[in-house]
């Protein structure tokens with residue numbers, strides 16, 4: 001069992017190319033148990049690909065991914081989920097013709113501690129309450145607004161009882177009020193001891209939440225450190241130059 | 249020597265398969281609609297030729313003046329009024345595919361049923377240009393050679409159109425990326441409808457050409473839809489020269505395989521090849537990885 | 538299971554009552570009525586089995602005829618050596634195993650490719666078997682020697698059909714059913730939420746195929762002889778697909794609701810106007826896609842819903 005302070009996820013020399021394009025190049029970083037790590041970088045710098053490699057959507061060309069000191073390269077996506085690594089998707093993916101509740105139940109039923117539908121439904125309701133979706137539990141997921149679908153994705157990921165939660169621009173597209181609520185929610189999840197890797201363009205959220213930040217550019221890690229030190233690094237500013245998101 | 253004749257026969261046959269598949273690949277490559285009623289237009293073209301020579305005692309080539317416009321218009325209507333609503337409402341390509349498969353299968357049943365009601369299920373055939381010619385030591389019927397050459401000419405013409413006209417450039421752009429094509433001002437719907445209609449007309453043309461040397465019936469369509477589909481998948485979606493090449497491969501494999509194993513197994517050989525490609529190289533034989 | 542029954546006692550009681558009544562049909566019905574019911578049950582069972590896998594996952598399979606034919610042939614071969622019940626069970630097992638092999642190789646194809654592949658599969662098996670029989674066995678057809686009565690066939694198929702419907706409903710209530718639906722909705726999400734998608738797909742595909750083979754085997758008992766064209770007739774694949782979608786593939790009772798009218802229509806048309814049936818079938822496809830996306834069951838549910846709403850409205854006023 002890993003305790004606070006131990007390294008939960010350790011990525012070493014990770015590499016992935018699509019045809020001639022190297023999306024992730026010789027990437028290494030660690031994340032200690034219970035911390036929130038920000039993964040930032042301009043569009044197309046390979047952030048989502050890192051997430052996809054960790055969750056075995058793609059197999060890496062090279063490198064190791066150690067989760068609790070165990071190399072998980074080669075495991076299937078569903079096995080990764082059962083090891084208690086849950087994720088959300090950059091382009092929201094809900095199951096449109098299933099109800100909000102059923103979407104969350106799914107996360108609970110097949111995750112690390114499989115359970116029967118009746119039991120999963122109870123837990124789903126509790127989670128929906130937490131993300132503020134309780135009143136829409138019976139609606140089809142396709143009928144939810146964009147923001148609510150994002151909340152639903154988070155609830156579904158949490159339902160799997162993750163130790164490591166991977167958020168891909170989960171805070172993107174929220175208005176200031178929603179952003180504040182969202183940041184509080186992520187902070188709360190972090191306080192419960194769930195380790196989080198968050199890809200984010202909203203620097204305000206990065207500053208507010210992350211203990212450490214890894215900056216990627218063109219597939220490579222170009223900086224790592226605390227939010228403040230990293231965001232004032234000239235190399236990082238250079239990489240973001242022209243990227244409108246940097247101002248946010 | 250016999251094997252060579254078989255091989256040559258396979259090449260001629262393969263040219264036809266290439267031609268038959270060209271229209272389907274135009275439809276699927278450009279309009280992204282897999283038309284499972286495609287073979288019915290092939291059947292229609294064959295029947296028009298048959299009636300032209302048998303009823304009206306005219307040269308069957310003249311039937312093209314009737315069957316091409318009809319097939320063109322019907323296919324245009326299908327795209328415009330049946331497919332566009334589906335494209336509009338589809339959430340993703342998967343959902344669209346499911347709807348399209350059902351509707352075009354439905355059309356296949358309707359067209360085939362209509363043909364059966366009106367023309368019965370009897371086997372038809374006629375003789376046209378069937379004198380033998382000698383070709384590098386082998387003997388083939390002239391109509392086969394003629395059809396083969398016509399197929400090559402049509403494929404070449406299509407290739408030129410796609411390469412050197414604005415229309416063709418637009419179609420090629422749409423094959424690669426419909427979204428980007430619409431962004432640079434190409435009217436994707438209009439061109440899709442035209443490509444779809446042209447594909448249907450090609451089906452009718454190939455039906456006419458093939459009818460000169462095979463016998464056919466109202467139920468022949470589905471067999472040629474499947475053959476065309478096999479060729480398209482072998483070739484890779486949206487490729488003209490690849491389509492012709494894949495047609496040749498299929499023709500030769502079918503002829504030589506049938507000769508070496510058993511002529512009764514040609515369909516099995518076809519499907520065997522098809523399934524192998526589908527499983528091992530789903531993007532097609534003639535595509536870069 | 539008991540818990541599920543208790544929560545759905547109304548429909549369970551109705552099903553049991555209906556089954557009881559149907560089981561009595563042979564006491565009153567003529568041979569013609571019996572035969573009609575047998576065809577009905579076969580279609581309902583096939584459509585339900587189809588919807589169990591294809592309806593939920595949206596992997597549209599046209600291999601129904603292939604598995605159905607495998608069942609017929611297995612029975613024709615086995616019944617010479619073993620008792621009929623054993624041969625029928627054997628057919629289901631063979632269907633299951635064949636589907637396992639097919640599933641392992643094909644279920645990573647999606648969309649159109651899967652459809653065409655399964656369609657081609659039937660043709661392939663048909664041709665190869667035909668060739669095998671003629672070239673190797675030197676026969677065209679196989680004779681089936683049984684003295685199984687129509688009543689026995691009727692009761693067996695009724696049982697198979699009921700078990701298929703109830704089984705498919707039961708699965709829809711447990712984890713496996715959720716997994717199947719999730720695969721149909723978004724396979725990537727299903728994978729990332731811990732569903733072993735490959736295993737679920739292959740298992741359910743094989744389960745559905747084993748029912749198809751079972752139905753084929755039971756129906757084969759009525760044929761004096763069979764050949765490859767009888768056994769592997771693609772019409773089955775299409776008719777079953779249409780029945781399931783017409784009724785509504787998302788509900789346990791849906792396929793039955795579609796199969797019944799379709800069979801009656803085909804009974805009516807097939808004898809005197811066989812080609813018109815093909816046209817009607819084709820139009821069914823089109824109508825379903827444009828006007829009945831959820832099938833008849835969705836229509837009924839909507840109707841009941843609006844009825845309830847209307848009654849609630851009246852209560853408010855009165």
Ligand SMILES: Nc1ncnc2c1ncn2[C@@H]1O[C@H](COP(=O)(O)OP(=O)(O)OP(=O)(O)O)[C@@H](O)[C@H]1O
Pocket residue numbers: 018021023041042043044045046047048049050090
């Ligand atoms: N499945 C794929 N096939 C081919 N190329 C891909 C694939 N996924 C990503 N890429 C390419 O890899 C590169 C990195 O993409 P990635 O999605 O990881 O970037 P990102 O950092 O998440 O960008 P954004 O901020 O826009 O989400 C891009 O050039 C992208 O086009």
Ligand SMILES: [Mg+2]
Pocket residue numbers: 047048049090168
């Ligand atoms: Mg991204």
